[in-house]
Amino acid sequence: MNFDILFLLPIVAVGLAAAIHATAYLHGEALLHRPRFWGFFLATLVAMAGVVLAPGKIAFLLAWEAMGLASAGLVAFENEEKAVRKATWIYLLACHAGACLLMLAGVLLGRPDAFLAAFFCGIVGFGLKIGFPPFHVWLPEAHPAAPAPASAVMSGAMIPLGFYGLLRFFWPQCHLAPYATPCGWTLLVLGLVGALGGILFALPQANLKRLLAFSSVENMGVIAIGLGLAVLGWDAQPIGALALAGALAHVLNHALLKGGLFLAAGSVLRQTGTLDQDLLGGLMKRMPQTGTLFTLNALGLAGLPPFNGFLGELLIYSAAFAAVRTSSSALITAGFLVLAFLALTGGFAAAAYCKAIGATFLGEPRSQAAAEAVETPRRMWLAQLLLFVLSLAMVPGTIYLARLFGLGTDLLIAAAVFGGATAALAAALIALRRFLCPRGAVKPACPTWDCGYAEPTARMAYTGTAFTQPLADLFNPILHARRHLIPFRGHPATPTDAALVGETDDRALAGFWRPIFTFFARLFQQVHLLQNGSLHLYILLIILAVMALLIAAFVS
Amino acid sequence: MNSLQSILLTLTSVLFVADLAQSFFYLPTADAREGGEHMSHGVYYACLCGFFATMVFALLAPSLPLMWVAVELTTLVSAPLIAYHRGTGSLEAMWKYLLICSIGIGLALFGTMLVMHAQTSGNATWFKAGFVFVLAGYGTKTGLAPFHTWLPDAHSEAPAPVSALLSGALLNCSFFAITRFRAVMPAEVASFCDNAMIALGVLSVAFAAIFMVRQTDYKRLLAYSSIEHMGLIVMLFALVMKLLPSADGMLRLDLADHSPVGILTLALFCHIVCHSLTKTLLFQTAGNLLLAFETRAITAVQGLGVSLKGHALLWLVGIVFICGMPPSALFLSELGLVLQAPLWMAALVLALLFIVFAAMTKVALSMTMGKPRARPVPVPRTLLIVPSLLFVLLVVSGLALSLLTVLSFAK
Amino acid sequence: MTSLAEILLALFLLTNLILAGTGRLPQAIRLVAAQGWLVGLLPLVLWSWPTAGTPPLRVWLVALVNALVKGVLLPSLLAYAVRKVQAKRELEPLVSFRLSQIIVFALCVASFVFGKCLHIAEAIASELAIPVAFATMGTGLFLICSRRKAITQVLGFLVFENGITVFGSGILMEYGLVVELGILLDVFVLVFVLGIAIFQINRTFSSLDTDRLNQLGDVHLLHPHHHRHA
């Protein structure tokens, strides 16, 4: 099977939209910095295209490494900030570690009976790009750090290239008999954990782009679920075809929609100077086009009908149903796991996007910057519109894809038709409402009622953090949110401002990778004693080494 | 004259010219900045030329003992160069350089005797013992761990052009000495010799990686990077020798040869040339940074991208290149090594190279990015001429080689 | 003549032992000078006179130059240095003199055992030559490792070098005149440069203790707040 075109599409589409967006996004940048952005941006796109078009293993690895490097240049664009430099480093490490493992996988692939080893190397190597937990560490760091058009390209088009790699190098064998079980389960479990974990961590994030980054982890998880199911169920069609089609449709949906969302986040940042959702709010009024497009894209990505995101998930759900219907206990288990996890993920995703929309665009502005924001230049939201329109085209696109896989399309067509019916009915009801309450009657006249408070202010409103707090509390054993109260000081009659501040760090970074890195750094420092400056020690080392070599010579 | 010899001769000559030119720009500024005593320029240039001459002598030496004489002479001629500035550090570095290298070279002499004796008697044990001493001896000058101890000191204390020449040319010359001995080894000890070289190579990369983590001195960092690359080169060479079918042990460069040996040979040559050029670029840039900031502390240099744009570019790209990232040709050679090496070795080398990458990129990022902490003393633009030329050469050749590789392996 | 060779080699061992036990620099230099003469004489002594006849001019020349360089030139250079920098003795070696002697003695014994094990029968001038060479090289390295004064380290290096030369003579190594002279030239230049370095070290540190020469290293990294940089 050849997946090239499928993965080239997002590169072109998101690349184009991001480029349009960037022309305005960079407007405030110093003139000298812009060529740097464009250089890295184009290099990234070229390298990504190179990954897909690479004619051989070596060319693939070359393009892969180049892609990481070029995009690291994008991440480092605003390197005056420490967080950006840290993110760049983490990203570089992730890219390079991935590339190293891919080289190893390349070595192993050439051997006759090392396919599984190669697969595991590959899954970690590509997983470092895709963002399987716990290899996703770079995503929540690098996405907020990079300029929005870069994040859009990276999240929308680059991350899924990991799946492209997996499909290109491992698909021909991994869905066959002896390998299907381990490979499929690996993908499936990674996908389940990634999907649920990603969205769980997305939920309490205050930084909009960090939220989107974690939700990318979720989306990649969903794709992995689809792939895993496809591998497991390839021999029990139509499970395999359904799941694979679903996964691939989700690749495209995610690319277009997440690209649009990141661009919108960029617009917000450019117009307000912050991404902290607790300082935003009320932007739907001030940036109506951006806000509307963000809402629509989020709807699509939450997988809700009538948008295309639903169709991809529908295919995966159908695969899971089909798996449950089989007689194989492994497939039944897989099916149930997928159903439960995907449903939970869907619910959380809806919650997370509600939060993102609500906290960023709805209500009253919570800061001066948000209050003074105005709509972006036209081309910035036109870029998002472009992606949204393309994503609508994915509705027939998904049906076409399903047909390519030889699947019945009733399911999808019905979903599309009734999705359309929803839209039509909604339009009818809106018309009815307009008829019942003419425009004059709905003129906004008063502040929000708020149960009788005379002067409701934005500070009373629910912030994004407050909105997600119940769910975040429920899952705090996993999230390990840091909360601290800034108590008021002074006399109770004239208190200073008090606040409850909460942050949810990435557990994989804080709880897993950092200790490992620190451990090795400490260990290495013990070895540094060998280079203590003493000539005597140095010469002793030489003598000992020569003796060891001599012994080896005489023993061998 | 075999391929390796001719390439090394060309490389050494190019580097000599580059460093000679850089010296013209570097020394006057350095004298003004460092203050204190320094060697007279006449002696410096005489030593530099002598250094070049002895290296050429070592590469062209007709017999093994004469080569020994030449390699020892390179030590003697280059030692005064290290102590160009008569500071405490440079004196110490020179002292260690002289003593450790001389002891190493003494071992090499002993090894040479053993090998020559073995050649007359044909005794395999003598060959083995001889090769051990030769490997230890010339390995000391090549900078193979654990014989490398002089290297970080000497490279960090010497003036930049000298460090560049030491790292780019001298290490290769002594590596060449090892290859000559390896070529005369009989078949029955060949596998031991190759294994020993692989062991030392891996150990070197490991040592370098370990010492690069949390390194605080950017010139020492580069020195350890040289150790790492010499380790890789020795490994590559050993792998080539393991696979080489012909008994004469001659390396032949053949671009159309896609057999494992052909690929590895290509990787070896590619690695030697690219490492030398990149390292020269980096050492020269490091020298300029030293002049601008008057310290080798990594923490003191920050925000080069704002304060010294040209140097930031050179430094960043140089480090990215030396880490073996595309489009550097080192990526291709390391890829070749990994693809052709035994699995355990490939995995180990990749892990170690990852550590190196992590350490070096951290330094590169913290130095080039952010806001400048200290305002650098401006350095003359002429100091950028040679590194910039090298930069262009590296980028162009890297891109061309990458393209060539992609095209020739696109099947 | 073989017995004479063995006497010479035994003398070599003796100088090694005394060197290990002495702390006075002038005496140590004299001992090294003695070794230089012995090294110079050795090829002549080991020459198989009855079978090969009178040695060619090359052998005489090498012996002469060897003896002159190692027995006269270098020791006087070092002695000059000692006088100039007013260093009299090696105080506080890392390994005490008594222990040093024992170690060197142990090295000798080990070399003999090792040489015996090697079974090098062919092309050997004297049974003793190889063990003595090993012992001398070991002594040289040991001296470098265990002494603090820069000059003692140079002496140690010379002893090490002598050991190698003894080995060469022992296995009747024939390099040719150019190489022999080249090696000698190297040694000479090396000691010359080291001598200059000693002067500079003495002037810079007001001492010849190499303890002052261990400032460059990576151990300070263990204390991240403490940076020493140029």
Added chain:
Amino acid sequence: MNFLFFILAVVLAPLLPGIVNQTKAFFAGRRGPGFFRLYFDLWKLLRKSCPRSTTSTWLFDLAPAISLAATLVAGMIFPWTLDTATTLSGISAVLFFYLLGTGRFFTVLGALDTGSAFEGMGASREVQFSALVEPIVFVILGFLVLATGQTSLAGLLAGYDAGAWAHHSISLVLAVLAFFAVLLSECCRVPFDDPETHLELTMIHEAMILDNAGPDLAFILYGAAFKMMLLAAFLVALLLPALPLAAPAKAALLLASTLGVAVLVGIVESVIARMRFLKTPQVLSGALMVAILATLLFVLF
């Protein structure tokens, strides 16, 4: 045919809250507002104007209509006749529940659009409950797939023959129990939410619509009633075996039974009190366990 019964369901839907309230009134010994109260309320509301706050945007205006539309379409695809032949076979149960999800999504956004603290709070709780409810629903769907061997919505609900029904009655009861919890939570009934409460802090669904009035409120109230109808119908269909009846008879039975479900809801509301907010996740996770248990029992026995 199916559409006909859909229309009937549309007409009958406002009856359900009336039945619930009358049942509660009966248990409390009150006279109650009457079965048709909601019809009158809706009629009244449709004639009123829609005031709107200066904070809100188009989302607030459109959310009730979109929400209702999604719920209605979900009703449209529901197999009222419980017959695979007369309904669209390609309709997935996923579409059904995701349409309800779309409706909820817009309700929540509409609530957040007002910028009111109470509505934000209500929205926050709503998404929490619904997120936790989703896996229960889908595990039950999986169970249905296992039990019926079908994957379309109609197939799932039209389903199992009487023999299997008897044999797996225990797991079936468990599944129905779990789904009843879903129904209560989704329709904002006690013990998850109390629509009768007058304290905003304890409201969930009610808190979200504090600012809505006029036709908007009518849409919302009607939507809630219709959603209850749908879920009640689903519950009944879940319970019923494949009956040897004509399609109209089955549909009539189904609709009649939904009224019975409303009575049941009323009884539940009369006998237990609203639960503490922090306790509700436990109940929902309990329901999830029950659903999984049902499946396990089905698979193992």
